Amino acid sequence: MKLAVGTEKGAYLLEQTSGSWNVTGPMFPGWKVSAFGTASDGNHLAAVGSNWYGVGIHRSDDFQDWEQTDSPPVWPEGSERKMEQVWTFHTNGDRIWAGVADAGLFTSDDGGVVWDSVVGLNEHRTRDDWGPGFGGLCAHRVKVDGDMQWVAISAVGVFRSNDGGETWDPKNDGVDAVGLPEDAPRPEVGYCVHCVAHDLANPMRIWRQDHSGVYRTENGGDSWERIENGLPANFGFVMWRDDGSGRLFTIPLEASDNRVPVGGALRVYRSDDDGDSWTVSGDGWSTAPHFTGVLRGAFDGDDEGTFSFGTTGGKLWLTRDHGDNWEELAPVFPRIGAVKLVL
Amino acid sequence: MTASIKLPRMLWETVDTESVHEVEGATVAEALDDLFARVPGLRGHIVEETGAVRPHVSVFVDGLQADLDTAVGNGSELRILHAVSGG
Numbered sequence: 001m002k003l004a005v006g007t008e009k010g011a012y013l014l015e016q017t018s019g020s021w022n023v024t025g026p027m028f029p030g031w032k033v034s035a036f037g038t039a040s041d042g043n044h045l046a047a048v049g050s051n052w053y054g055v056g057i058h059r060s061d062d063f064q065d066w067e068q069t070d071s072p073p074v075w076p077e078g079s080e081r082k083m084e085q086v087w088t089f090h091t092n093g094d095r096i097w098a099g100v101a102d103a104g105l106f107t108s109d110d111g112g113v114v115w116d117s118v119v120g121l122n123e124h125r126t127r128d129d130w131g132p133g134f135g136g137l138c139a140h141r142v143k144v145d146g147d148m149q150w151v152a153i154s155a156v157g158v159f160r161s162n163d164g165g166e167t168w169d170p171k172n173d174g175v176d177a178v179g180l181p182e183d184a185p186r187p188e189v190g191y192c193v194h195c196v197a198h199d200l201a202n203p204m205r206i207w208r209q210d211h212s213g214v215y216r217t218e219n220g221g222d223s224w225e226r227i228e229n230g231l232p233a234n235f236g237f238v239m240w241r242d243d244g245s246g247r248l249f250t251i252p253l254e255a256s257d258n259r260v261p262v263g264g265a266l267r268v269y270r271s272d273d274d275g276d277s278w279t280v281s282g283d284g285w286s287t288a289p290h291f292t293g294v295l296r297g298a299f300d301g302d303d304e305g306t307f308s309f310g311t312t313g314g315k316l317w318l319t320r321d322h323g324d325n326w327e328e329l330a331p332v333f334p335r336i337g338a339v340k341l342v343l
Numbered sequence: 344m345t346a347s348i349k350l351p352r353m354l355w356e357t358v359d360t361e362s363v364h365e366v367e368g369a370t371v372a373e374a375l376d377d378l379f380a381r382v383p384g385l386r387g388h389i390v391e392e393t394g395a396v397r398p399h400v401s402v403f404v405d406g407l408q409a410d411l412d413t414a415v416g417n418g419s420e421l422r423i424l425h426a427v428s429g430g
Contacts, residue, residue, distance in 0.1 A: 030353045052399045052425035053354060053388035068358050070383040079392045 003308055004063060005316065006033030006297075006338030011046060013063055013342070014316070014331065023331050027066065028058070035297060036340035037089025039096060039111040044342070047072075047086030047098075055083050055100075057112055063342055073098050073106035073115040088297065090142035099139030103130060103153045107165075121151060121159060121168045126189045130156045133178075133192050133211070140296055141196050145203035150196065150221065155211070157191035160221050171221030176212040178256075195239040195296045197248065199274075207275055209239040209250055216275045230278035231269055232262045237296040243303040245322040248275055251294045251309065264289030266311070270323050282319065284326035297338045310336030344369050346419040348378055350385075354423065358384045366421075371402050372411040374421060389423060399426040 003014040010026025011033040027033075028048045037045035044063050049055045055073075058066040075081040081102040088099040089112075096108045098115060105118035121139075130137060133155030141152035147164040150171075157172040172191040180187070192211030199205040204220040207227070213234040215224040228234045233252040240249040248271040253259045261267065270281035292313035301307035305322040314333040319326050348364050355362045360382050368374035379386040391397055395411075402409050403422045415421065 028357060031357060048357065050353065050388075051428070052397060054391075054397065056357060056384070056388065058357075068384050072387060074387060075392045077392060077394065081392065083387070083392065 001306065002063070002342040003316065003318075004036055004338075004340040004342050005310055005333055005336055006036060006046070006340075007314070007334040007336050008032050009334040011036075011338075012331075012333055014329070021329055021331055024064070027064075031056075032085075033338060034085050035088050035338050037096060037112070038091055040091060040094045041111050043111055045089055045096070045112050047089070049085045055086055057086065057098075059112055069113050071114055073100055073104075073117075075102070075104075076117075084136060085138065087138045087140040088142060090144065092144040095144075097142040097144070099142050099151065099153075101136045101138035103137040103139045103156060105139055105142065105151055105165075118165050120161070120166050124159070124168055126156075126170065129187070129189050131190070141193075143196065143198050143203065143206075145198075148203065148220065150198075150206070152193040152196045152208075154194065155192035156189045158193050158196065158206075158208070158221050171217075172224070173222065174217075174224035174226075175208070175210055175215055178211045194237045197239040197241040199241060200243050205274075207239050207241065207248055209236050211235070211256060214239075214250065214275070227271075227275035228278075229276065230271075232265075235259070236294070238294055238299055238309065240299060240301055240307060242301060242305065242307060242322050244305055245272075246274070247272055247281075247322055249281060249301075249307060249323060250278070253293055259293045260291040264291045266290035266292065266317075268309070268317075268319075268323060268326070281323040282321075282325050284319075284328075286328060295337050298336045300339045300341045302341055302343075306341060308339055308341065310339045312336065344415050344417045344419070346374055346415045346417070346421055348374060348421040348423065350423050351425060353425070354385060354388055358382060358388070360385070368415055370411065370415055371404065371409050371413045371421065374415050375402075375411075399428065400424070401426075 005012045012025035031048040035047040046058045057072040060066040084101040090097040098106045104122040106115040143150040149161040159168040160171045178192045195209040197207045208215040238251040268281040269278040292311040299309035308318045316329040366374045366377040
């Protein structure tokens with residue numbers, strides 16, 4: 001197994017041999033590596049960005065030698081929107097979706113070389129009301145199930161399309177809007193979704209780590225309910241479903257104004273009952289204080305029990321048994337923003 | 344006019360091109376357009392969607408900071424530089 005890590009200062013590839021981890025890198029020295037993906041032809045994708053030089057998308061068939069494409073997602077010439085970062089890739093069949101900041105969606109049908117704007121979302125009638133959160137105005141999660149598609153946009157909310165991405169509707173009923181009194185009229189947008197995870201067997205069931213708490217929907221987002229029983233805090237950026245075991249994982253942070261584990265106790269919390277209750281996931285956690293965060297792109301897993309996450313302190317954690325046992329890997333990296341299991 | 348453009352390592356290395364390019368153009372804008380025609384992957388890294396040079400990037404012509412309208416002479420040396428910043 002190999003692990004790819006995207007950091008503020010390049011990307012690194014880890015491979016375990018004889019019990020120790022060999023590290024290759026940095027790839028893209030000097031560039032922030034914000035997302036990894038895989039095209040249907042097997043090529044790997046890496047999104048890079050720089051405060052000076054904007055974004056780029058690179059392709060590789062071996063995760064070692066990379067070639068930049070000529071035309072990453074761009075807003076139309078003359079646009080006041082800025083292409084600040086590619087936050088996520090999602091591949092479904094031969095199509096790849098890229099979620100970007102300023103918030104928007106783009107698709108590629110040629111493996112990530114040429115990108116087209118998803119106009120129905122990017123020019124949505126509510127677009128003038130979209131406002132950035134602390135992490136910017138970014139589309140950071142995409143899910144696709146046939147003609148039904150979901151996108152999560154911080155700090156705007158979840159949108160769903162029922163027609164293959166032509167039209168989109170906000171789907172945030174039941175979620176608290178950040179910064180508004182409880183008795184204020186509910187806005188149509190302004191919901192700070194941090195992460196979502198789907199039940200592959202029932203895509204209408206979605207779990208959501210939001211700025212305002214942890215939620216679940218059973219109807220594709222038409223209504224959401226809070227599911228926070230057992231969590232030490234309801235803030236965080238991670239939501240993952242291990243499809244092999246059905247377990248859910250989240251990593252609570254104390255609060256919006258103190259984004260570190262409660263008391264410095266870095267722990268994954270898991271649920272074996274679809275979110276009705278949460279407990280600390282397994283053993284192996286350090287007793288030393290870990291005042292570090294975990295960002296929304298900094299984790300990845302498979303359906304065979306492997307799950308890894310990286311911290312803002314540059315450390316990686318790994319489980320290979322669905323979260324029963326955890327290990328903190330020895331290498332230390334710059335602030336981690338993206339993690340990918342490389343098969 | 345034939346001029347040269349020298350790129351910073353961050354750009355020529357990631358785009359996988361030469362560090363210095365010979366270009367044609369009577370102004371910085373024309374020289375950059377010729378560079379982008381030769382190496383399309385550089386465009387988005389140097390200019391914004393508005394067409395302006397990125398905010399923390401500067402173009403120098405023969406050692407002087409320039410803008411897109413600055414004249415380029417035969418044999419001029421252009422350099423792309425970014426601001427010193429970051430942690």
